[in-house]
Amino acid sequence: MNLSFNWLAELVDLEASFQGDAKTVAEHLTLIAAAVEKIEPVGEGLDGIVAARVLEVGPHPNADRLSLCKVDRGDGAPLDVVCGAPVIVKGALYPHVAPGGTLPSGFAIESRKIRGELSHGMLCSDIELELGRDKGGIMRLADDIVPGTSVGEALGLPDTRLALDLNPNRVDLGCHVGVARELAAPAEALRERDFGTSWDPAWRDGDDEASGAGLRVRIEAPDRCSRYLAAVVRGVRVGPSPTWLVGRLMAVGARPINNVVDATNYVLLEQNQPLHAFDLKTLNGSEIRVRAATDGEQVTTLDGQTHKLTSAASVIADRDRAGALAGVMGGLDTEVTTETVDVVIECAAFDPAAVRRTARETGLSTDASYRFERGIDVHAGEHALKRCVELILATAGGEAEAEAIRVGPAPTRPPVQKLRLSRVKQVLGLDLGRADVATHLEPIGLREVESETSGGGAEDVLQIQVPGWRTDITREIDLVEEVARRVGYERFPDADRRFRTSSVPEDESVGAAARVRRELVAEGLLEARSLSFMPGDHLGNRAIVAVPNPLSNEESYLRAAMVPVLLRRLEHNFSRRHRNVRLFEIGTVFDYGETPDQFREQRRVGVVMTGGRRPGHWSGPVPDLELWDIKGIAERLAHRLCGSLVTAGSEASDDPFLAGGWLAPDGFRVEKDGAIVGIGGLVRASAVDGPPWAAPVLAFELRLDAVEPVRHATYRVTSQFPSVRRDLSVTIPADVRAGDVEAAVRSVATDLLVNVRLFDVYAGEELGEGRRALGWAFRFRAPDRTLTDEEVESEMRLLSDALEEQFDAKVRSA
Amino acid sequence: MTEVGASLLDRLAALEEQGLVAIRAAGDSDALETARVDYLGRNGRLADAMGAIGTVEAKARREVGQRANAVKTALLAALEDETRRLSDAEAAGKGPRLDTTLPARRSWVGGLHPVTRVIDEIAEIFQDLGFTRVEGPEIETTWYNFTALNIPLDHPAADMMDTFYLHDDVVLRTHTSPMQARVMEAHEPPVRVLVPGLAYRRDSFDPSHAPAFEQIEGLAVDEGIDFIEFRSSIQHFVKQFFGKDTRSRFRPSYYPFTEPSAEVDVSCTVCSGSGCPTCKRTGWITIMGSGMVDPAVFEAVGIDPERYTGYAFGMGPARIAMVRHGIPDMRLLYEGELDFLEQMA
Numbered sequence A: 001m002n003l004s005f006n007w008l009a010e011l012v013d014l015e016a017s018f019q020g021d022a023k024t025v026a027e028h029l030t031l032i033a034a035a036v037e038k039i040e041p042v043g044e045g046l047d048g049i050v051a052a053r054v055l056e057v058g059p060h061p062n063a064d065r066l067s068l069c070k071v072d073r074g075d076g077a078p079l080d081v082v083c084g085a086p087v088i089v090k091g092a093l094y095p096h097v098a099p100g101g102t103l104p105s106g107f108a109i110e111s112r113k114i115r116g117e118l119s120h121g122m123l124c125s126d127i128e129l130e131l132g133r134d135k136g137g138i139m140r141l142a143d144d145i146v147p148g149t150s151v152g153e154a155l156g157l158p159d160t161r162l163a164l165d166l167n168p169n170r171v172d173l174g175c176h177v178g179v180a181r182e183l184a185a186p187a188e189a190l191r192e193r194d195f196g197t198s199w200d201p202a203w204r205d206g207d208d209e210a211s212g213a214g215l216r217v218r219i220e221a222p223d224r225c226s227r228y229l230a231a232v233v234r235g236v237r238v239g240p241s242p243t244w245l246v247g248r249l250m251a252v253g254a255r256p257i258n259n260v261v262d263a264t265n266y267v268l269l270e271q272n273q274p275l276h277a278f279d280l281k282t283l284n285g286s287e288i289r290v291r292a293a294t295d296g297e298q299v300t301t302l303d304g305q306t307h308k309l310t311s312a313a314s315v316i317a318d319r320d321r322a323g324a325l326a327g328v329m330g331g332l333d334t335e336v337t338t339e340t341v342d343v344v345i346e347c348a349a350f351d352p353a354a355v356r357r358t359a360r361e362t363g364l365s366t367d368a369s370y371r372f373e374r375g376i377d378v379h380a381g382e383h384a385l386k387r388c389v390e391l392i393l394a395t396a397g398g399e400a401e402a403e404a405i406r407v408g409p410a411p412t413r414p415p416v417q418k419l420r421l422s423r424v425k426q427v428l429g430l431d432l433g434r435a436d437v438a439t440h441l442e443p444i445g446l447r448e449v450e451s452e453t454s455g456g457g458a459e460d461v462l463q464i465q466v467p468g469w470r471t472d473i474t475r476e477i478d479l480v481e482e483v484a485r486r487v488g489y490e491r492f493p494d495a496d497r498r499f500r501t502s503s504v505p506e507d508e509s510v511g512a513a514a515r516v517r518r519e520l521v522a523e524g525l526l527e528a529r530s531l532s533f534m535p536g537d538h539l540g541n542r543a544i545v546a547v548p549n550p551l552s553n554e555e556s557y558l559r560a561a562m563v564p565v566l567l568r569r570l571e572h573n574f575s576r577r578h579r580n581v582r583l584f585e586i587g588t589v590f591d592y593g594e595t596p597d598q599f600r601e602q603r604r605v606g607v608v609m610t611g612g613r614r615p616g617h618w619s620g621p622v623p624d625l626e627l628w629d630i631k632g633i634a635e636r637l638a639h640r641l642c643g644s645l646v647t648a649g650s651e652a653s654d655d656p657f658l659a660g661g662w663l664a665p666d667g668f669r670v671e672k673d674g675a676i677v678g679i680g681g682l683v684r685a686s687a688v689d690g691p692p693w694a695a696p697v698l699a700f701e702l703r704l705d706a707v708e709p710v711r712h713a714t715y716r717v718t719s720q721f722p723s724v725r726r727d728l729s730v731t732i733p734a735d736v737r738a739g740d741v742e743a744a745v746r747s748v749a750t751d752l753l754v755n756v757r758l759f760d761v762y763a764g765e766e767l768g769e770g771r772r773a774l775g776w777a778f779r780f781r782a783p784d785r786t787l788t789d790e791e792v793e794s795e796m797r798l799l800s801d802a803l804e805e806q807f808d809a810k811v812r813s814a
Numbered sequence B: 001m002t003e004v005g006a007s008l009l010d011r012l013a014a015l016e017e018q019g020l021v022a023i024r025a026a027g028d029s030d031a032l033e034t035a036r037v038d039y040l041g042r043n044g045r046l047a048d049a050m051g052a053i054g055t056v057e058a059k060a061r062r063e064v065g066q067r068a069n070a071v072k073t074a075l076l077a078a079l080e081d082e083t084r085r086l087s088d089a090e091a092a093g094k095g096p097r098l099d100t101t102l103p104a105r106r107s108w109v110g111g112l113h114p115v116t117r118v119i120d121e122i123a124e125i126f127q128d129l130g131f132t133r134v135e136g137p138e139i140e141t142t143w144y145n146f147t148a149l150n151i152p153l154d155h156p157a158a159d160m161m162d163t164f165y166l167h168d169d170v171v172l173r174t175h176t177s178p179m180q181a182r183v184m185e186a187h188e189p190p191v192r193v194l195v196p197g198l199a200y201r202r203d204s205f206d207p208s209h210a211p212a213f214e215q216i217e218g219l220a221v222d223e224g225i226d227f228i229e230f231r232s233s234i235q236h237f238v239k240q241f242f243g244k245d246t247r248s249r250f251r252p253s254y255y256p257f258t259e260p261s262a263e264v265d266v267s268c269t270v271c272s273g274s275g276c277p278t279c280k281r282t283g284w285i286t287i288m289g290s291g292m293v294d295p296a297v298f299e300a301v302g303i304d305p306e307r308y309t310g311y312a313f314g315m316g317p318a319r320i321a322m323v324r325h326g327i328p329d330m331r332l333l334y335e336g337e338l339d340f341l342e343q344m345a
Helices: A005-011 A022-032 A151-155 A176-183 A243-251 A259-271 A352-362 A367-374 A381-396 A421-428 A434-444 A476-487 A508-522 A562-575 A627-641 A738-748 A789-807 B003-024 B029-040 B045-055 B058-094 B114-128 B156-160 B178-186 B227-242 B295-300 B317-325 B338-344
Strands: A002-004 A035-042 A049-060 A063-072 A079-083 A093-097 A112-114 A117-119 A159-165 A202-206 A209-212 A215-219 A225-234 A276-279 A287-292 A298-300 A306-308 A314-317 A322-325 A343-350 A403-407 A416-420 A461-465 A581-592 A599-610 A646-650 A667-672 A675-682 A697-703 A724-733 A753-762 A771-780 B139-141 B165-167 B170-172 B191-200 B212-222 B248-252 B258-267 B284-293 B309-315
Touching (some): A002 A005, A049 A151, A079 A117, A151 A243, A215 A225, A215 A403, A243 A259, A259 A367, A276 A322, A298 A322, A314 A352, A352 A367, A421 A476, A421 B227, A562 A697, A627 A675, A627 A697, A738 A753, B029 B045, B114 B317, B212 B317, B227 B248, B227 B284
Antiparallel strands (some): A002 A159, A049 A063, A049 A093, A063 A079, A225 A343, A287 A314, A314 A322, A416 A461, A581 A599, A753 A771, B139 B170, B191 B212, B248 B258
């Protein structure tokens, strides 16, 4: 919402409290009502630009597109001016900048020859004057000023434009009167203006239909329009608006159209009431019907678009067809043009939801629809209509019909809302008396009325009359907010009351995520964050849950696993020629529940890494990361954070966990309580779009709920006696897994075995067909004594016997 | 003491004196080794003298033996000192043999995402005020996402957030605020929670918008919480997070689930309020939407609004991270690009 500072100053005294300073006003509005986002000067640098009358206009002898004019600046010395505009009207007034003057841009104007003809200065468009955005048109001025008048002065410029960011509940601030109310600190500062003195019609009322002034109005859809007021002005002369009105519209960035339409827009900007003018002659049967559109009905709106409607949309129709979209935009067929003689001014109260449906169906959002959707002051219609008719009479002439139409039940009185001082104290913490509250609320029209009920607690209760323009105030808390706002949030005192306890325990998932992050950062991984979306299928990485209304194909599904999304981040890094990448992300994955309207979410951590194991070093080559590195990370996470959990070798699986199977054969699983909670290994080459120079890609994914609460280690006595290492090399059939061998060792060994380490894996022909050798290093230690050779030998026998028995292992002699 | 004993004591005294001189004067490791062999070697002078102890009469033998041991200890100590001194001197004398300016062997450096760090820091400050952290579902019902928060489905307020619908009454949550209702349904006041998480809106991915983005929600409900306490708590947060010299201001705003509602601005951390592109020349950066919990929300979850009051707030950690690090384009946060993440790590 753009505001004109000059306009506001006309409505309210801005000198006493704000020293007439726009910046001070803007700051105040921001702190008590709505934020002023921008303050910008309008119409600066117009000095020396005056209205000039075109006395003669003729073609330029050497150029088709130029014309040669003789203009009068009111000083009796007409000047020749070359002009490039397509239409210059003889006798009309235009802004002229004389030689020696400058445009607002700072461009200096001199007399110069244009195609051989001397041009003394130029006629200006609104773009050149930095007042508007019309293309090519020279700005025609109304005949209400005489040649020589300063254009800036006549337009009421310079001015300052304040861009106000309206909160959705404060549509009443969408007009200058509304903002002036907020600025009127003492109630007297608001300058009351009286309308309806020159035109005070006889109202023709009806519940759903009324006739008068040569017009019949019928509300056929009372659920869409509660009230419809109409006035008729006959014999108007449609043309440019007077300069002061044009200046006002320009000051707020609105486009002047003609004196009738401008009058309706002016009243909207002044009082918030959307109005619309119809050309009476275009209304068949001189009828107005407010009704639902029929399915398939078409309306071409003022912007030239044709809309095919359904019955969800509401229209203003005549006897035969729809001529406008109710509360949204007028129609091209019924608009006011320079040919128009008689006009109908509509001042209606359309239903917010109905307007919203019409706006949504047509994709239009207008100044009118914005206000109707949020609620207008249904009590102010007569006031606004009178104001508009009087403006039209003043600017376009004509004669107003003495009758005016008013259809629909009279609006109910605005509510009286109670406000307890004790509630103000409870919510705001402020001890305010009745008089304090009244001082804050009265300037904005919230007046205390006589309480009809007296008695218990009456001292505490104020009965506040809510004005019609405050459709947002329906509850006591709304008044509490008004008090807080009017006091000024920044004027509340400070307090030390900050800490309180909470009955809500901290979610374990939060701590789990933090611990996973710490571990992975320590592993040298960088945390990434990506959006949860992905295309349905990317290189075989699937997603499951579809987004029915996505913005793009890239975002048409929700991820079902972390790794596929991280692989896309990896691809992005490949495109930036990064070969060494190590990323992790903690996020949510999605799946359907029992039925497709049920959904499941799970928190996961994903890891993706590729490239060198360390940054390169001059001392020698650095090997690339391989399966054992990612398994190491998985193992440490599993061991350190997930308790007793172990990692076990696994074939690639179709488990939904994998979401499309990015895992190459021979991955590993993390299992807990019999369920798979993590999976990892080498990523299939076909699941990543990688360049030829890329190293193998490794990935790992773990359910966050596998992470256990912090457990504190229990101290066990550390032995001060020496440990003994013994190696054992065995050959086993190739299909026996090392993990199973280690598990067997651990299960048969006594407490003396403190460490098992595989130090060698070897396969060679001399071992025999289908066999391989594993070299194990065992470390034995007793807490209370030095072990004897005999004890250790006995332990080793236990192990070798078990391996021979369980795995067909053969001990290799050293 | 007898003659033999006395003369052996003299001999030991001389031996000690001469030995210490020999060791200290050695000057290099070869000479030191010679001195060691000469005095402390298996056939050295001390061994020789100690061999003579047997000839001392029994009653003096103990004294002489002790003296011999003392001499040995003194010589060994001197030898050790000198060895250390010489090796230091030799190392220093010979100068660097390695070019230690060569690059070190490095490891990959990991790091947290800047948004994570913002969330963690926010959480820490509010944890000091008694808040606990909870998380909630990203797929929500329209009841929790809108209705319980006093947002009628057919209301302009719903325009403020364009929604991804997954099903008739199931959406990707448009804010973390539905957790307000969930937490209050599950717990009796006093309630103080902080809810970090992703929210979703149908915004196209551009420099200042993302269709999915982090939010952090706060909710405090108890008896006797008023606007003064609310504002003081938030101001405390601002000072802790942005620094003591940062100014803040509360200004009226509108959210269906708070009333009175406030937006919180902080003085621009880039230009300190004088006006720059980061703050769009206003000197202020909006960091938070907030307000006193609307009674309608309490009613929706069955809490007596006449008894309890509270405040709620929401922040965008991504936007705060952008301001903090001078990141011009939100998309950089979500690309996972290595150079970017390493800079932030």
